[in-house]
Amino acid sequence: MDDIFLRPYQQKFIEDVRNEFRHNHKRIVGVAPCGAGKTIITGWMIRESARKGKRSIFFVHRHELIKQTSETFDRLGIEHGIISAGFNEQLDLPVQIASVQTLARRLKKVSAPDFLICDECHHILANTYKKILNAYPDAYLLGVTATPQRMGGITLCDVFTSMVNGPTIDELIKLGNLTDFSYYSAKTKIDLKNVKVKFGEYVNSDLQKVMEDKRIIGSIVDNYKKLAKGKSAICYCVNVKHSKKVADAFLNAGISAAHVDGETPKAERESLVEGFRQGKIKVLCNAELFSEGFDVPHCQAVILARPTKSLTLFVQQALRPLRPDPDDPNKMAVIIDHVQNYLRHGLPNKVHDWSLDPNKPKTHLPAPEKECPECGRVVPLGTYVCPDCGYKFVTEEDKEARLIEHLGELLKVKKRISNTNNLQSIIHAPVSPEDFMEIAKKKDYQVGWVAIQSLKFATSYEDCLHIAQVCGYKKGWAWHKWEELKGKFSVDRRYI
Numbered sequence: 001m002d003d004i005f006l007r008p009y010q011q012k013f014i015e016d017v018r019n020e021f022r023h024n025h026k027r028i029v030g031v032a033p034c035g036a037g038k039t040i041i042t043g044w045m046i047r048e049s050a051r052k053g054k055r056s057i058f059f060v061h062r063h064e065l066i067k068q069t070s071e072t073f074d075r076l077g078i079e080h081g082i083i084s085a086g087f088n089e090q091l092d093l094p095v096q097i098a099s100v101q102t103l104a105r106r107l108k109k110v111s112a113p114d115f116l117i118c119d120e121c122h123h124i125l126a127n128t129y130k131k132i133l134n135a136y137p138d139a140y141l142l143g144v145t146a147t148p149q150r151m152g153g154i155t156l157c158d159v160f161t162s163m164v165n166g167p168t169i170d171e172l173i174k175l176g177n178l179t180d181f182s183y184y185s186a187k188t189k190i191d192l193k194n195v196k197v198k199f200g201e202y203v204n205s206d207l208q209k210v211m212e213d214k215r216i217i218g219s220i221v222d223n224y225k226k227l228a229k230g231k232s233a234i235c236y237c238v239n240v241k242h243s244k245k246v247a248d249a250f251l252n253a254g255i256s257a258a259h260v261d262g263e264t265p266k267a268e269r270e271s272l273v274e275g276f277r278q279g280k281i282k283v284l285c286n287a288e289l290f291s292e293g294f295d296v297p298h299c300q301a302v303i304l305a306r307p308t309k310s311l312t313l314f315v316q317q318a319l320r321p322l323r324p325d326p327d328d329p330n331k332m333a334v335i336i337d338h339v340q341n342y343l344r345h346g347l348p349n350k351v352h353d354w355s356l357d358p359n360k361p362k363t364h365l366p367a368p369e370k371e372c373p374e375c376g377r378v379v380p381l382g383t384y385v386c387p388d389c390g391y392k393f394v395t396e397e398d399k400e401a402r403l404i405e406h407l408g409e410l411l412k413v414k415k416r417i418s419n420t421n422n423l424q425s426i427i428h429a430p431v432s433p434e435d436f437m438e439i440a441k442k443k444d445y446q447v448g449w450v451a452i453q454s455l456k457f458a459t460s461y462e463d464c465l466h467i468a469q470v471c472g473y474k475k476g477w478a479w480h481k482w483e484e485l486k487g488k489f490s491v492d493r494r495y496i
């Protein structure tokens with residue numbers, strides 16, 4: 001339909017994808033953050049293909065997304081069938097929207113498409129997806145995702161041969177597709193040292209033990225009152241039990257709140273979401289229900305109460321309140337991070353250096369942000385005055401002078417107490433690769449300098465690993481360095 005027009009970045013995205021197809025890349029991953037209008041972009045491409053008599057299948061892995069996609073396709077005037085439980089098949093239509101699970105079961109019935117589009121394609125290495133790809137080896141494939149990365153850092157290079165980058169979050173904020181946001185980190189820090197990690201993610205039952213601490217739950221309520229009072233907030237919890245506890249804490253503090261999960265009966269869930277939309281329920285607590293594709297309108301704030309190692313999950317949760325509100329052109333979304341997710345992933349608008357090359361070293365630098373010690377607002381490293389409370393940060397020069405002074409002191413102390421047993425206290429001196437990285441960035445030193453300086457303070461394989469991580473080196477480097485170090489590693493050598 002002609003009432004839908006593409007923005008210039010959407011046109012560019014489509015042009016870039018076409019270009020890659022023309023250059024014999026048959027399987028392309030398109031990186032597009034939420035707010036970029038992924039469904040409009042892909043719908044537009046599918047419509048163009050249909051006009052040329054080509055068949056397309058758009059497949060998604062969640063039921064809720066089928067309805068949303070179908071509505072967008074209707075707006076674009078694309079006649080389509082739906083391959084999913086509960087829908088009548090119309091397999092003769094050239095455009096199909098399919099649920100991954102149903103499509104994988106009906107592959108024999110569905111004629112091969114020319115064009116396959118996979119939404120949320122960071123899941124594409126799962127077996128069900130592979131089945132679909134194997135069934136249609138000749139189809140052109142476009143996968144779209146905001147985070148082309150799998151848990152544990154596995155890249156998508158097994159499937160895709162080329163990558164096209166869409167707009168960044170900041171560009172979308174400037175264009176008004178997303179609202180700006182304030183990001184706060186809670187003062188009550190959590191300790192994850194006893195939380196196990198399985199398959200690249202924290203173990204839920206361990207997380208629950210940490211997060212159901214009364215002080216932490218209390219600070220979730222306090223910070224909401226302090227930073228987002230009266231705003232409609234979604235609170236992401238560890239699991240159902242934790243979510244219920246948090247909702248109760250809000251209710252006890254006189255704030256209208258509710259818990260909702262996948263087991264909540266549909267009618268009740270819809271009425272809770274409607275209550276949230278109308279502002280009758282201020283805080284909606286859940287465990288992952290509203291992360292991916294589940295549309296909750298009128299969200300002004302999010303509370304992150306679930307530590308995650310998944311960048312995908314983090315970004316999906318954190319960006320949830322950035323949808324513009326036509327009634328509030330000055331909307332400023334609020335993100336309250338109770339679990340220091342930003343230290344693991346950077347702020348949600350961070351520009352990532354994605355690559356399909358598994359051998360490309362990660363250029364991931366430590367989070368270039370800092371927290372205001374007064375109000376918790378997370379700001380870029382170079383900020384001198386907190387925009388929220390006016391707190392004056394120590395300048396970078398001051399900090400550097402202090403660090404150098406500290407290094408000098410440390411070396412002196414080391415000489416003085418060498419050959420004594422009282423060494424443990426200075427082994428863990430606060431001279432971290434992050435500190436050196438900060439100096440290096442400012443002075444334009446090479447990463448190698450950071451590694452050399454940091455290694456002087458390494459006393460374990462873990463230390464070497466940490467340095468490798470900060471410098472963007474591989475694990476093998478850490479292992480190699482530790483092999484080198486530990487041989488010569490005597491008290492004498494360490495402390496002279």
Ligand SMILES: [Zn+2]
Pocket residue numbers: 372373374375376377386387388389390391
């Ligand atoms: Zn502040």
